[in-house]
Structures are given as structure tokens and as C-alpha cells.
Amino acid sequence: MPRPTDTIVQELADAARASGRLGIDTEFVGEGRYRPLLCLAQVAVDTPSGGVRIELLDPIEDEFDPTPLAEVLADPEVEIVLHAARQDVALLKRTWSTDVRNVFDTQVAAGFAGLRAQMGYDALLREVLRVKLQKSASFTRWEQRPLSEEQRRYAAEDVQHLLQLAVALQNRLVDLGRLDWAIEECRPLEDVRDSREPTDLFPRLPRVDRLDPGQRAVAFSLLVWREETAAQVDRPPSTVLQDQTLVELAKRRPTSRDRLKQIRGLSEATLHRRGDSLLEAIARGREAEPIPVTIERPPRTDPAxxxxxxxxxxxxxxxxxxxxxxxxxxxxxxxxxxxxxxxxxxxxxxxxxxxxxxxxxxxxxxxxxxxxxxxxxxxxxxxxxxxx
Missing domain, CATH: 1.10.150.80 (HRDC domain)
Structure with missing residues (x-):
């Protein structure tokens, strides 16, 4: 027997395929975590009667299989409507193991419709639909359960008018001859992600280009260790090891706990819990292939x-x-x-x-x-x- 929420998810997916579009928003918590935690997914679909069905999917309180909706998100034949979509797309891609295609971002569209860039959802609804939201629960703890009625009402409001807003903006853009422009501008949103690849993070370390190739190999090993450790304990990487401390460790390459104690920025608690694994990461970096410094020449400029x-x-x-x-x-x-x-x-x-x-x-x-x-x-x- 399918769980009730699984039935709802399948119904939403079927409705989205029937109408050719789906509106979605999320509530998440990022503070104090390695990566944001999905706390709620608000979904809006058209109904045969011309109305809108809204459902709040709670991955914390209810176990459900998101696969039917994940497949809809990845279907280029279904338009996925969001507002300020970047974080939502990245979070859904990772959490539901899917792609997100055919995105229509109402915030992006507003900029092509003669409205301000980066316009907030509330302001956009007031400007385009003359709708004013209550918005009284924006700074609540979305990971705590049970959710209050105020929170649920707030979350539902985020998608209640989303599909209607998209239609209004698209009509404006058609009149202006700019719908294709907005769609083109939304296309890169399909590629956003919130993964933390060490190869992407490495060049951003402070003064890492001042390290010699051997030290840079140690820095990379420490970066990989920090990311793996932070993911295991679900904490921000900076709470495991600060950037400046990581680079200093790579520069000095200590080989003992006594030498570790001489590094500024390493707390006693860190030394006690992670001293041995830190030394192992440094040792792996010492044995790794040196990473040469790639010097990119700045573009030639002129006083004019x-x-x-x-x-x-x-x-x-x-x-x-x-x-x-x-x-x-x-x-x-x-x-x-x-x-x-x-x-x-x-x-x-x-x-x-x-x-x-x-x-x-x-x-x-x-x-x-x-x-x-x-x-x-x-x-x-x-x-x-x-x-x-």
C-alpha cells in the first residue's frame, strides 16, 4: 500500500504533466550545517477546473518518495516556475537526485518586463497582480516540528499566486517581444549546483598562490580532509578548520602533535578530537604530487x-x-x-x-x-x- 504522501506526490506529478507546468518553492535551513537542509517543498499545479492545487511536502516529518516529482523537474516538456530560483534549483537537484529543466524564474522575467532587477516576490505580486501577502513567519525555525498553522500558511502563500504571476509576466513579455530573452536568461539556472568540489574551492584559499608546489599539495589534502569531515558531522567547514589555519598548516607541514600546537588557530578541542587525522592528511599531502603554481597574467590595461x-x-x-x-x-x-x-x-x-x-x-x-x-x-x- 502506498503511503498517503506518495499518492499526493504522484497526483501532483500527473497534474503537472497534464497542464505542462509546475510551481515550486522551498523552505530550508543553512545556518550551522555543511549544506542547506530541505525542510519543506511547496508545490502548486493547475487543476482541470481552472484553479490551483497547493500541497506542502514535508521531508522531515513525512517519509515519501520524491521520484515522480523529480522526474517532472527533469522533464523539458514541463515548465518549472520558481522565484529567485538559484538556491531552490541547487537544493532540489541535490536532495531529490534530479535535474531541473525548463526553468521560468519570475524574478528574472521581471527584469525584462520593465520592472526592477532582483525584485522580491512580495513586491512583484503587488506590482503585477495587486496581491499583498501577510508574510509573518519568514524568520522561523523551519527544521523544528510540528509546524505551526502560521508557518504552513506562510509557506503556502509562496506558491499560491506563483503560476498566475508567471502567466501575467509571460503575457507582458510576449507583448514586448522579449519572452525568448527571458527564457534564454533562465536557461543557465539548469546548471547551478551547491556541491563543494575541492578543485573549485582550492583557488579561493587565501594566499594559496604564495605556497610552493609541495605546500600546495598539502593544502589540497587538508582541504579534502576538511570537506569530508564537515560533511560527516554536518557542520560548516569553517568550524572544522579556518582557511587561514589550513594555509598555515600547509606552509609549516607539522609532523607531530607538539608541532600542531604551535599553529595559531587550532583549538585544544580540535587538537584533541582531530589531531591524528589532521597529521594523516598532512602526511598524504607530503606524499602527493606537487601542485605547481599557475600564474595567470592579468589582462593588459591602458590608462584610457x-x-x-x-x-x-x-x-x-x-x-x-x-x-x-x-x-x-x-x-x-x-x-x-x-x-x-x-x-x-x-x-x-x-x-x-x-x-x-x-x-x-x-x-x-x-x-x-x-x-x-x-x-x-x-x-x-x-x-x-x-x-x-
């Missing part, structure tokens, strides 16, 4: 670059204002500096987002024309205008 960045930024802001787009969607100062550097060097940089896709069509070509002298800026009636 800051002025060119300001000019390019002015052009981008002008275009954003003309198109009623959030400026942040188009370019950052680092994007513009990369454009200027590659232009000055006479090379193409395929990694600059402002020159790709819809951004390239809307403003990227104008920035290059400005640098080449084919476009200019002038002030007319107190506003900036672009001349060609």
Missing part, C-alpha cells in the same frame, strides 16, 4: 580604459532606459572592461555575455561601434542620445 568603461556604461544605461530593461541584465563594469581589453588586443573573447545572444543584438554591437568610432554619445534635452 577607465574613461572608456564610463562611456560604454553610459551607452548601456541609455539603452536600458530606452528599452525599459533593468541595467544589471545587460552588462557589469567587468563585462565592459573585458570588451575593451579584447578590443584593444584585437582578439575575440567568447565568454563576454554582453556580446552574446540577445544582449549582443541589443547593445553589444553598439558598444563595439562606440569603441571603433562608428557611434558617439551626445546630450540632447538633458538626456543622453546615441548617434551613428
Amino acid at each position: 580604459d577607465p574613461a572608456l568603461v564610463v562611456l560604454a556604461e553610459t551607452l548601456v544605461r541609455t539603452r536600458a532606459e530606452e528599452e525599459h530593461l533593468a541595467y544589471e541584465l545587460l552588462a557589469s563594469r567587468s563585462d565592459l572592461q573585458r570588451i575593451i581589453t579584447s578590443w584593444r588586443d584585437g582578439r575575440e573573447d567568447d565568454g563576454i555575455r554582453t556580446l552574446q545572444g540577445w544582449r549582443g543584438q541589443l547593445v553589444g554591437g553598439d558598444v563595439l561601434d562606440l569603441l571603433e568610432g562608428r557611434a558617439s554619445l551626445r546630450v540632447a534635452d538633458g538626456r543622453v542620445a546615441v548617434d551613428r
Whole structure:
């Protein structure tokens, strides 16, 4: 006999496939843990009568198999609607062992619909649907059970109007001819994750590039040890070993407990509980292949670059204002500096987002024309205008 929650999960999955979309949000706790703990998944699906069915799935209190919904999340034929989706997508991917495809992020969409970038869900509902939420339980302990009625009401509100909001934004975007832009901008959300790979974390260690290759091998071994230990005890890695202490251990490479005691930042409790395993990690690093320092030459700059960045930024802001787009969607100062550097060097940089896709069509070509002298800026009636 299937458990009641399993039946609900299957019904939600069936409804999502029938309508072609599913709204979802999560409540989680990240403080004091190695990685965030999923505490609640709020799901909204369309009903045949034109309404919305909302269910709160509780992985802490109820045991259920998320597979039917996980398969829906990974189905590119079903639109997955979220708001500020990055953390939710990463958490669901890890917790439910799935991919998340065909994401429509209402926060991203708002920026293309003439609204502010990074607009909060409450503000967006008020602006688009004239709906005001109560939102009285935002700072509660979501991992504690039982949940109060206030918490459950708060959680349900997060998806109650989500599908309706998505439709309203999509209608606006169709009228503006920008729905494809928003969908393109949401696509990278499919690749987000919250895994902590040592190879990704290693370059971020403070002053790790100042260590010699042998010391760097020890630092990497210690980093792997710290991640494994933190995962086992479900605590933030910094509570196991601080970055600065890790690098100092790699620099000195102590071989005994007495030498460990000389390292600043190692508490007596850490020495007592983990001294031996620390020494073993250091020993493994000593025996490992040295890790050479890869020196990346900074891009060539010119004294004229800051002025060119300001000019390019002015052009981008002008275009954003003309198109009623959030400026942040188009370019950052680092994007513009990369454009200027590659232009000055006479090379193409395929990694600059402002020159790709819809951004390239809307403003990227104008920035290059400005640098080449084919476009200019002038002030007319107190506003900036672009001349060609």
C-alpha cells in the first residue's frame, strides 16, 4: 500500500504533466550545517477546473518518495516556475537526485518586463497582480516540528499566486517581444549546483598562490580532509578548520602533535578530537604530487580604459532606459572592461555575455561601434542620445 504522501506526490506529478507546468518553492535551513537542509517543498499545479492545487511536502516529518516529482523537474516538456530560483534549483537537484529543466524564474522575467532587477516576490505580486501577502513567519525555525498553522500558511502563500504571476509576466513579455530573452536568461539556472568540489574551492584559499608546489599539495589534502569531515558531522567547514589555519598548516607541514600546537588557530578541542587525522592528511599531502603554481597574467590595461568603461556604461544605461530593461541584465563594469581589453588586443573573447545572444543584438554591437568610432554619445534635452 502506498503511503498517503506518495499518492499526493504522484497526483501532483500527473497534474503537472497534464497542464505542462509546475510551481515550486522551498523552505530550508543553512545556518550551522555543511549544506542547506530541505525542510519543506511547496508545490502548486493547475487543476482541470481552472484553479490551483497547493500541497506542502514535508521531508522531515513525512517519509515519501520524491521520484515522480523529480522526474517532472527533469522533464523539458514541463515548465518549472520558481522565484529567485538559484538556491531552490541547487537544493532540489541535490536532495531529490534530479535535474531541473525548463526553468521560468519570475524574478528574472521581471527584469525584462520593465520592472526592477532582483525584485522580491512580495513586491512583484503587488506590482503585477495587486496581491499583498501577510508574510509573518519568514524568520522561523523551519527544521523544528510540528509546524505551526502560521508557518504552513506562510509557506503556502509562496506558491499560491506563483503560476498566475508567471502567466501575467509571460503575457507582458510576449507583448514586448522579449519572452525568448527571458527564457534564454533562465536557461543557465539548469546548471547551478551547491556541491563543494575541492578543485573549485582550492583557488579561493587565501594566499594559496604564495605556497610552493609541495605546500600546495598539502593544502589540497587538508582541504579534502576538511570537506569530508564537515560533511560527516554536518557542520560548516569553517568550524572544522579556518582557511587561514589550513594555509598555515600547509606552509609549516607539522609532523607531530607538539608541532600542531604551535599553529595559531587550532583549538585544544580540535587538537584533541582531530589531531591524528589532521597529521594523516598532512602526511598524504607530503606524499602527493606537487601542485605547481599557475600564474595567470592579468589582462593588459591602458590608462584610457577607465574613461572608456564610463562611456560604454553610459551607452548601456541609455539603452536600458530606452528599452525599459533593468541595467544589471545587460552588462557589469567587468563585462565592459573585458570588451575593451579584447578590443584593444584585437582578439575575440567568447565568454563576454554582453556580446552574446540577445544582449549582443541589443547593445553589444553598439558598444563595439562606440569603441571603433562608428557611434558617439551626445546630450540632447538633458538626456543622453546615441548617434551613428
